[in-house]
Amino acid sequence: MCVKDSEQGSHEMESLDNNKNDSNSNKKQTWPLHCESLPTQMENLGKDSFLISSSDGFSVGKSFPLESICEDRVDNERKMNLVTEFVPSLRSGEWSDIGGRPHMEDTHICINDLANKFGCNILSEEAVSFYGVFDGHGGQGAAHFVRDNLPRVIVEDANFPLELEKVVTKSFVETDAAYAKSCSLESSLPSGTTALTAMIFGRSLLVANAGDCRAVLSRHGMVVEMSKDHRPCCLKERTRIESLGGYVDDGYLNGQLGVTRALGNWHMEGMKGKGGPLSAEPELKLITLTQEDEFLIIGSDGIWEVFSSQNAVDFVRRRLQEHNDVKLCCKEVVEEAIKRGATDNLTVVMVCFHSEPPPQAVVQRARVRRSISAEGLQNLKCLLEE
Numbered sequence: 001m002c003v004k005d006s007e008q009g010s011h012e013m014e015s016l017d018n019n020k021n022d023s024n025s026n027k028k029q030t031w032p033l034h035c036e037s038l039p040t041q042m043e044n045l046g047k048d049s050f051l052i053s054s055s056d057g058f059s060v061g062k063s064f065p066l067e068s069i070c071e072d073r074v075d076n077e078r079k080m081n082l083v084t085e086f087v088p089s090l091r092s093g094e095w096s097d098i099g100g101r102p103h104m105e106d107t108h109i110c111i112n113d114l115a116n117k118f119g120c121n122i123l124s125e126e127a128v129s130f131y132g133v134f135d136g137h138g139g140q141g142a143a144h145f146v147r148d149n150l151p152r153v154i155v156e157d158a159n160f161p162l163e164l165e166k167v168v169t170k171s172f173v174e175t176d177a178a179y180a181k182s183c184s185l186e187s188s189l190p191s192g193t194t195a196l197t198a199m200i201f202g203r204s205l206l207v208a209n210a211g212d213c214r215a216v217l218s219r220h221g222m223v224v225e226m227s228k229d230h231r232p233c234c235l236k237e238r239t240r241i242e243s244l245g246g247y248v249d250d251g252y253l254n255g256q257l258g259v260t261r262a263l264g265n266w267h268m269e270g271m272k273g274k275g276g277p278l279s280a281e282p283e284l285k286l287i288t289l290t291q292e293d294e295f296l297i298i299g300s301d302g303i304w305e306v307f308s309s310q311n312a313v314d315f316v317r318r319r320l321q322e323h324n325d326v327k328l329c330c331k332e333v334v335e336e337a338i339k340r341g342a343t344d345n346l347t348v349v350m351v352c353f354h355s356e357p358p359p360q361a362v363v364q365r366a367r368v369r370r371s372i373s374a375e376g377l378q379n380l381k382c383l384l385e386e
Protein backbone atom coordinates (compact mmCIF):
# COMPACT_ATOMS: atom_id res chain seq x y z
CA MET A 1 0.00 0.00 0.00
CA CYS A 2 1.74 3.12 -1.21
CA VAL A 3 1.04 6.60 -2.66
CA LYS A 4 0.76 8.39 -6.02
CA ASP A 5 3.30 10.87 -7.58
CA SER A 6 5.37 13.46 -5.74
CA GLU A 7 4.01 16.65 -7.33
CA GLN A 8 0.45 16.02 -6.25
CA GLY A 9 1.67 14.94 -2.81
CA SER A 10 3.73 18.11 -2.29
CA HIS A 11 0.90 20.31 -3.53
CA GLU A 12 -1.58 18.73 -1.15
CA MET A 13 0.81 19.02 1.78
CA GLU A 14 1.30 22.70 0.96
CA SER A 15 -2.44 23.19 0.80
CA LEU A 16 -2.83 21.53 4.18
CA ASP A 17 -0.24 23.84 5.79
CA ASN A 18 -1.75 27.02 4.29
CA ASN A 19 -5.27 26.14 5.36
CA LYS A 20 -4.65 24.64 8.75
CA ASN A 21 -6.63 27.46 10.44
CA ASP A 22 -9.50 27.17 8.00
CA SER A 23 -12.78 25.60 9.14
CA ASN A 24 -12.15 22.67 6.84
CA SER A 25 -8.63 22.05 8.09
CA ASN A 26 -9.68 18.94 10.02
CA LYS A 27 -10.69 17.14 6.85
CA LYS A 28 -8.17 14.52 5.73
CA GLN A 29 -6.80 14.78 2.20
CA THR A 30 -6.57 11.42 0.46
CA TRP A 31 -4.12 10.10 -2.11
CA PRO A 32 -4.77 7.26 -4.53
CA LEU A 33 -2.70 4.13 -3.94
CA HIS A 34 0.22 3.66 -6.31
CA CYS A 35 3.05 1.42 -5.13
CA GLU A 36 5.65 2.31 -7.74
CA SER A 37 5.93 5.98 -6.69
CA LEU A 38 6.70 5.49 -2.96
CA PRO A 39 10.44 6.34 -3.16
CA THR A 40 9.66 9.69 -4.84
CA GLN A 41 6.98 10.44 -2.26
CA MET A 42 9.35 9.79 0.61
CA GLU A 43 11.96 12.15 -0.78
CA ASN A 44 9.48 15.04 -1.03
CA LEU A 45 7.68 14.60 2.28
CA GLY A 46 8.81 16.75 5.18
CA LYS A 47 10.78 15.27 8.04
CA ASP A 48 7.88 15.69 10.42
CA SER A 49 5.22 14.30 8.07
CA PHE A 50 3.61 10.91 8.31
CA LEU A 51 0.95 8.86 6.52
CA ILE A 52 -2.33 7.91 8.13
CA SER A 53 -4.27 5.02 6.57
CA SER A 54 -8.01 5.41 6.20
CA SER A 55 -10.86 3.74 4.36
CA ASP A 56 -10.42 6.00 1.33
CA GLY A 57 -6.64 6.14 1.13
CA PHE A 58 -3.88 7.99 3.03
CA SER A 59 -3.75 11.39 4.74
CA VAL A 60 -0.74 13.46 5.72
CA GLY A 61 -0.17 14.20 9.36
CA LYS A 62 2.57 15.63 11.56
CA SER A 63 4.92 14.78 14.42
CA PHE A 64 5.81 11.14 13.57
CA PRO A 65 8.36 9.79 11.07
CA LEU A 66 7.13 8.44 7.77
CA GLU A 67 6.63 4.68 7.73
CA SER A 68 5.53 2.78 4.65
CA ILE A 69 2.96 0.03 5.04
CA CYS A 70 3.16 -2.70 2.41
CA GLU A 71 1.24 -5.94 2.01
CA ASP A 72 4.36 -8.12 2.16
CA ARG A 73 5.39 -6.56 5.43
CA VAL A 74 1.93 -7.02 6.94
CA ASP A 75 1.94 -10.66 5.84
CA ASN A 76 5.39 -11.23 7.34
CA GLU A 77 4.35 -9.59 10.62
CA ARG A 78 1.28 -11.84 10.76
CA LYS A 79 3.47 -14.91 10.28
CA MET A 80 5.93 -13.71 12.93
CA ASN A 81 3.07 -13.24 15.39
CA LEU A 82 1.91 -16.79 14.71
CA VAL A 83 5.39 -17.99 15.67
CA THR A 84 6.30 -15.77 18.62
CA GLU A 85 2.94 -15.97 20.36
CA PHE A 86 2.52 -19.75 19.96
CA VAL A 87 3.38 -22.17 22.76
CA PRO A 88 2.71 -25.85 21.84
CA SER A 89 0.49 -27.80 24.23
CA LEU A 90 1.71 -31.34 23.59
CA ARG A 91 -0.53 -34.41 23.69
CA SER A 92 0.62 -37.76 22.31
CA GLY A 93 -0.77 -41.20 21.64
CA GLU A 94 0.32 -44.45 19.95
CA TRP A 95 -1.05 -47.76 18.69
CA SER A 96 0.46 -50.90 17.12
CA ASP A 97 -0.83 -54.08 15.53
CA ILE A 98 0.90 -57.13 14.14
CA GLY A 99 -1.18 -56.88 10.98
CA GLY A 100 -0.90 -59.79 8.60
CA ARG A 101 2.65 -60.74 9.57
CA PRO A 102 3.57 -63.81 11.64
CA HIS A 103 5.87 -61.73 13.90
CA MET A 104 5.78 -58.20 15.29
CA GLU A 105 8.97 -56.35 14.35
CA ASP A 106 7.73 -52.75 14.79
CA THR A 107 8.31 -50.85 18.00
CA HIS A 108 7.98 -47.25 19.15
CA ILE A 109 8.77 -44.83 21.98
CA CYS A 110 7.26 -41.66 23.48
CA ILE A 111 9.21 -39.63 26.06
CA ASN A 112 7.80 -36.33 27.33
CA ASP A 113 11.04 -35.11 28.93
CA LEU A 114 14.14 -36.72 27.45
CA ALA A 115 16.70 -35.21 29.85
CA ASN A 116 14.67 -36.07 32.94
CA LYS A 117 14.15 -39.64 31.71
CA PHE A 118 17.90 -40.28 31.74
CA GLY A 119 18.75 -38.09 34.74
CA CYS A 120 20.56 -35.47 32.69
CA ASN A 121 20.76 -31.86 33.88
CA ILE A 122 20.60 -29.31 31.06
CA LEU A 123 20.77 -25.53 31.23
CA SER A 124 17.53 -24.95 29.34
CA GLU A 125 14.27 -24.86 31.27
CA GLU A 126 12.36 -26.20 28.25
CA ALA A 127 11.83 -29.95 28.09
CA VAL A 128 12.90 -31.89 25.00
CA SER A 129 10.22 -34.37 23.97
CA PHE A 130 11.21 -37.46 22.00
CA TYR A 131 9.07 -39.72 19.80
CA GLY A 132 10.15 -42.56 17.55
CA VAL A 133 8.97 -45.41 15.33
CA PHE A 134 11.30 -48.28 14.45
CA ASP A 135 10.40 -50.85 11.79
CA GLY A 136 12.56 -53.96 12.11
CA HIS A 137 13.36 -56.49 9.41
CA GLY A 138 14.96 -59.90 9.77
CA GLY A 139 13.93 -59.97 13.43
CA GLN A 140 13.17 -57.49 16.20
CA GLY A 141 16.68 -57.30 17.71
CA ALA A 142 17.84 -54.13 15.92
CA ALA A 143 14.56 -52.27 16.39
CA HIS A 144 14.51 -52.92 20.15
CA PHE A 145 18.20 -52.10 20.52
CA VAL A 146 17.83 -48.74 18.75
CA ARG A 147 14.66 -47.91 20.69
CA ASP A 148 16.40 -48.57 24.02
CA ASN A 149 19.76 -46.95 23.25
CA LEU A 150 19.36 -44.10 20.76
CA PRO A 151 17.60 -41.68 23.18
CA ARG A 152 20.30 -42.24 25.82
CA VAL A 153 23.12 -41.70 23.30
CA ILE A 154 21.50 -38.39 22.27
CA VAL A 155 21.15 -37.13 25.83
CA GLU A 156 24.67 -38.11 26.85
CA ASP A 157 26.27 -36.17 23.99
CA ALA A 158 28.16 -33.14 25.32
CA ASN A 159 26.48 -30.85 22.76
CA PHE A 160 22.91 -31.79 23.73
CA PRO A 161 20.64 -29.86 23.35
CA LEU A 162 22.49 -26.83 21.99
CA GLU A 163 23.55 -28.44 18.69
CA LEU A 164 20.62 -30.77 18.27
CA GLU A 165 20.95 -31.47 14.54
CA LYS A 166 24.61 -32.40 14.84
CA VAL A 167 23.93 -34.50 17.96
CA VAL A 168 21.09 -36.49 16.38
CA THR A 169 23.04 -37.32 13.21
CA LYS A 170 26.06 -38.42 15.23
CA SER A 171 23.88 -40.48 17.62
CA PHE A 172 22.26 -42.48 14.80
CA VAL A 173 25.69 -43.49 13.51
CA GLU A 174 27.06 -44.25 17.00
CA THR A 175 24.03 -46.38 17.89
CA ASP A 176 24.46 -48.30 14.65
CA ALA A 177 28.12 -48.99 15.51
CA ALA A 178 27.15 -50.07 19.04
CA TYR A 179 24.68 -52.53 17.59
CA ALA A 180 27.44 -54.00 15.39
CA LYS A 181 29.44 -54.77 18.53
CA SER A 182 26.40 -56.38 20.14
CA CYS A 183 25.90 -58.57 17.08
CA SER A 184 29.48 -59.85 17.26
CA LEU A 185 28.89 -60.86 20.87
CA GLU A 186 25.48 -62.46 20.37
CA SER A 187 24.75 -64.33 17.16
CA SER A 188 20.97 -64.17 17.63
CA LEU A 189 20.88 -60.39 17.14
CA PRO A 190 21.57 -59.95 13.38
CA SER A 191 18.73 -57.91 11.91
CA GLY A 192 18.08 -54.36 10.83
CA THR A 193 15.65 -51.53 11.43
CA THR A 194 14.52 -48.28 9.95
CA ALA A 195 14.29 -45.38 12.40
CA LEU A 196 12.31 -42.16 12.43
CA THR A 197 12.46 -39.83 15.41
CA ALA A 198 10.83 -36.50 16.19
CA MET A 199 12.09 -34.13 18.86
CA ILE A 200 10.22 -31.05 20.08
CA PHE A 201 12.22 -28.38 21.85
CA GLY A 202 10.19 -25.25 22.60
CA ARG A 203 8.68 -24.30 19.24
CA SER A 204 11.26 -26.29 17.24
CA LEU A 205 10.39 -29.62 15.63
CA LEU A 206 13.29 -31.76 14.40
CA VAL A 207 12.55 -34.94 12.44
CA ALA A 208 15.32 -37.43 11.66
CA ASN A 209 14.70 -40.32 9.29
CA ALA A 210 16.68 -43.34 8.09
CA GLY A 211 14.43 -45.70 6.14
CA ASP A 212 10.82 -45.75 4.97
CA CYS A 213 8.85 -44.79 8.04
CA ARG A 214 7.21 -41.43 7.41
CA ALA A 215 6.30 -38.28 9.36
CA VAL A 216 3.68 -35.83 8.13
CA LEU A 217 2.57 -32.55 9.69
CA SER A 218 -0.92 -31.10 9.46
CA ARG A 219 -0.81 -27.34 8.89
CA HIS A 220 -4.40 -26.11 9.01
CA GLY A 221 -5.47 -29.30 7.29
CA MET A 222 -2.78 -29.28 4.59
CA VAL A 223 0.00 -31.85 4.68
CA VAL A 224 3.65 -30.90 5.18
CA GLU A 225 6.01 -33.80 4.45
CA MET A 226 8.57 -33.99 7.25
CA SER A 227 10.54 -36.94 5.84
CA LYS A 228 11.39 -38.71 2.60
CA ASP A 229 11.06 -42.46 2.08
CA HIS A 230 14.50 -43.99 1.55
CA ARG A 231 13.76 -46.58 -1.10
CA PRO A 232 15.88 -47.84 -4.01
CA CYS A 233 13.45 -46.28 -6.50
CA CYS A 234 14.33 -42.79 -5.21
CA LEU A 235 16.64 -41.18 -7.78
CA LYS A 236 18.72 -39.34 -5.18
CA GLU A 237 19.25 -42.51 -3.17
CA ARG A 238 20.02 -44.58 -6.26
CA THR A 239 22.66 -42.06 -7.32
CA ARG A 240 24.23 -42.21 -3.85
CA ILE A 241 24.22 -46.02 -3.87
CA GLU A 242 25.82 -46.33 -7.28
CA SER A 243 28.50 -43.78 -6.38
CA LEU A 244 29.51 -46.15 -3.55
CA GLY A 245 29.66 -49.22 -5.76
CA GLY A 246 26.23 -50.57 -4.86
CA TYR A 247 23.40 -51.35 -7.24
CA VAL A 248 19.63 -51.69 -7.44
CA ASP A 249 18.22 -54.99 -8.67
CA ASP A 250 14.48 -55.45 -9.13
CA GLY A 251 13.78 -52.61 -6.68
CA TYR A 252 16.11 -53.92 -3.96
CA LEU A 253 19.41 -52.55 -2.70
CA ASN A 254 22.10 -54.98 -3.87
CA GLY A 255 19.19 -57.32 -4.61
CA GLN A 256 18.61 -57.86 -0.87
CA LEU A 257 16.95 -54.95 0.92
CA GLY A 258 13.92 -52.77 0.20
CA VAL A 259 15.34 -49.67 1.93
CA THR A 260 18.52 -47.69 1.32
CA ARG A 261 19.07 -46.37 4.86
CA ALA A 262 18.79 -48.40 8.06
CA LEU A 263 20.54 -49.25 11.29
CA GLY A 264 21.86 -52.78 11.73
CA ASN A 265 22.07 -55.31 8.86
CA TRP A 266 25.75 -55.85 9.67
CA HIS A 267 25.36 -59.50 8.75
CA MET A 268 24.59 -58.65 5.11
CA GLU A 269 27.79 -58.90 3.10
CA GLY A 270 28.81 -55.73 1.28
CA MET A 271 26.12 -53.54 2.85
CA LYS A 272 27.78 -51.84 5.79
CA GLY A 273 31.27 -50.94 6.83
CA LYS A 274 33.57 -48.48 5.10
CA GLY A 275 31.97 -47.23 1.90
CA GLY A 276 28.98 -49.57 2.09
CA PRO A 277 25.81 -48.39 0.28
CA LEU A 278 23.49 -48.95 3.24
CA SER A 279 23.71 -45.79 5.34
CA ALA A 280 22.66 -45.25 8.96
CA GLU A 281 22.94 -41.47 8.62
CA PRO A 282 19.50 -39.82 8.84
CA GLU A 283 18.09 -37.00 6.78
CA LEU A 284 16.90 -34.14 8.97
CA LYS A 285 14.14 -31.56 8.70
CA LEU A 286 13.82 -28.72 11.20
CA ILE A 287 10.88 -26.30 11.37
CA THR A 288 9.48 -23.75 13.80
CA LEU A 289 5.94 -24.58 14.87
CA THR A 290 3.22 -21.95 14.56
CA GLN A 291 -0.43 -21.64 15.58
CA GLU A 292 -1.46 -23.22 12.26
CA ASP A 293 0.42 -26.47 12.97
CA GLU A 294 -2.06 -28.99 14.38
CA PHE A 295 -0.47 -32.43 14.76
CA LEU A 296 2.32 -34.74 13.62
CA ILE A 297 1.73 -38.32 12.44
CA ILE A 298 4.61 -40.82 12.51
CA GLY A 299 3.90 -44.20 10.97
CA SER A 300 5.73 -47.35 9.93
CA ASP A 301 5.61 -48.15 6.21
CA GLY A 302 2.62 -50.48 6.64
CA ILE A 303 0.45 -47.41 7.28
CA TRP A 304 1.67 -45.58 4.17
CA GLU A 305 0.99 -48.54 1.91
CA VAL A 306 -2.74 -47.83 2.26
CA PHE A 307 -2.80 -44.13 3.26
CA SER A 308 -1.46 -41.22 1.25
CA SER A 309 0.00 -38.43 3.40
CA GLN A 310 -2.93 -36.06 2.79
CA ASN A 311 -5.45 -38.84 3.25
CA ALA A 312 -3.97 -39.65 6.66
CA VAL A 313 -4.15 -35.98 7.70
CA ASP A 314 -7.79 -35.75 6.57
CA PHE A 315 -8.70 -38.97 8.40
CA VAL A 316 -7.03 -37.88 11.65
CA ARG A 317 -8.59 -34.40 11.55
CA ARG A 318 -12.08 -35.84 11.24
CA ARG A 319 -11.54 -38.24 14.13
CA LEU A 320 -10.04 -35.58 16.39
CA GLN A 321 -12.96 -33.27 15.60
CA GLU A 322 -15.32 -36.06 16.66
CA HIS A 323 -13.74 -37.05 19.99
CA ASN A 324 -10.34 -35.25 20.41
CA ASP A 325 -8.77 -38.42 21.89
CA VAL A 326 -5.24 -38.83 20.50
CA LYS A 327 -4.72 -42.47 21.50
CA LEU A 328 -8.15 -43.51 20.22
CA CYS A 329 -7.36 -41.72 16.97
CA CYS A 330 -4.15 -43.75 16.58
CA LYS A 331 -6.13 -46.94 17.15
CA GLU A 332 -8.65 -45.90 14.50
CA VAL A 333 -5.87 -45.20 11.97
CA VAL A 334 -4.46 -48.71 12.47
CA GLU A 335 -7.91 -50.33 12.27
CA GLU A 336 -8.68 -48.42 9.10
CA ALA A 337 -5.37 -49.53 7.57
CA ILE A 338 -6.30 -53.17 8.26
CA LYS A 339 -9.72 -52.62 6.67
CA ARG A 340 -7.98 -51.26 3.59
CA GLY A 341 -5.96 -54.44 3.23
CA ALA A 342 -2.64 -53.62 4.93
CA THR A 343 -0.61 -56.77 5.49
CA ASP A 344 2.51 -55.42 7.21
CA ASN A 345 3.08 -54.61 10.89
CA LEU A 346 1.36 -51.32 11.73
CA THR A 347 2.51 -48.61 14.14
CA VAL A 348 1.36 -45.02 14.58
CA VAL A 349 2.59 -42.33 16.96
CA MET A 350 0.78 -39.01 16.97
CA VAL A 351 1.64 -35.68 18.63
CA CYS A 352 -0.95 -32.88 18.87
CA PHE A 353 0.19 -29.29 19.44
CA HIS A 354 -3.12 -27.95 20.81
CA SER A 355 -5.47 -29.02 23.59
CA GLU A 356 -8.49 -28.25 21.39
CA PRO A 357 -9.49 -30.32 18.33
CA PRO A 358 -8.55 -28.99 14.88
CA PRO A 359 -10.98 -26.33 13.60
CA GLN A 360 -13.29 -26.97 10.71
CA ALA A 361 -11.44 -26.08 7.54
CA VAL A 362 -13.17 -23.86 5.00
CA VAL A 363 -12.63 -25.51 1.63
CA GLN A 364 -11.86 -22.99 -1.09
CA ARG A 365 -13.15 -24.49 -4.28
CA ALA A 366 -11.28 -23.28 -7.32
CA ARG A 367 -13.37 -21.90 -10.15
CA VAL A 368 -12.87 -24.21 -13.10
CA ARG A 369 -13.74 -22.97 -16.53
CA ARG A 370 -15.37 -25.84 -18.34
CA SER A 371 -15.15 -26.06 -22.09
CA ILE A 372 -15.72 -28.61 -24.81
CA SER A 373 -13.23 -29.44 -27.53
CA ALA A 374 -14.01 -28.88 -31.19
CA GLU A 375 -14.11 -32.64 -31.68
CA GLY A 376 -16.51 -33.08 -28.78
CA LEU A 377 -18.69 -30.28 -30.09
CA GLN A 378 -18.84 -31.93 -33.49
CA ASN A 379 -19.76 -35.30 -31.94
CA LEU A 380 -22.51 -33.64 -29.92
CA LYS A 381 -23.85 -31.93 -33.04
CA CYS A 382 -23.97 -35.23 -34.90
CA LEU A 383 -25.88 -36.88 -32.04
CA LEU A 384 -28.44 -34.10 -31.99
CA GLU A 385 -28.93 -34.30 -35.74
CA GLU A 386 -29.64 -38.06 -35.67
